[in-house]
Amino acid sequence: MTKRPWIGTSWKMNKTIREADAFCEALRASDWSKQSDQAQLFVIPPFTVLHRAAEALGETDVIVGAQNAHWENAGAWTGEISPAQVKDCGGRLVEIGHSERRTFFAETDETVAKKTAAAVRNGLTALVCIGDTREEYEAGRTGEVLKRQTQAAISMVEWAGGAKVIIAYEPVWSIGEGGTPADPAFADEQHARVKELTAAELGSPLAVLYGGSVNPANCVDLANRANIDGLFIGRSAWKAEGYLGIVSDVVSSLS
């Protein structure tokens, strides 16, 4: 069966309204935005343009999501955004537990578990990021860390009723400027383990995307690995041409 990869980008804390509009317009105008039979595209803007991006891409097959959401649907949680609010803005997916949130905003396995369960309860797809630090990687502890983070993330989800959870393996040592892209064979091995673990716990494996210094030179090799179900791209996809170039290369290589 031909693969139908997920290919998406988070803009992190980037883009003004005008820049977001330009990206969405370029994506909307591209044929790739209406070909979800070949690849499931997704874009994760900052909250400031979430509603606008969801509207702009509303007639396309592109899923728009949020970079975080709280575990409660409403209440006295100053500065937070709830999964119900994400849904109200047109968001269909929530990214949870990115390493930047775990490192700089005290996100823990427990908050990731609560947020994942809340996203699913609200009918959103939870895109849960897991990843080993450089220290853990060098100590050969990658497998153990990914197992702990995955088990915690899915521990509170109510699976009855079509819960949608996707895992993104993002080695912390691969992310951002100065990151080292993971060797595709190494990434594939880690994905295989996560798929095996989730299959054993849930009856069927969760999809596992790879993120961390994905670029035009390594996207095809990564996406063609047996256990890599898609790519989660940062810097290389922040310009629409960059994103669409990767989508086109990956889809062509798979067909």
Ligand SMILES: O=C(CO)[C@H](O)COP(=O)(O)O
């Ligand atoms: O979240 C990511 C993808 O949006 C991830 O952190 C990878 O970022 P990149 O290294 O800039 O591709």
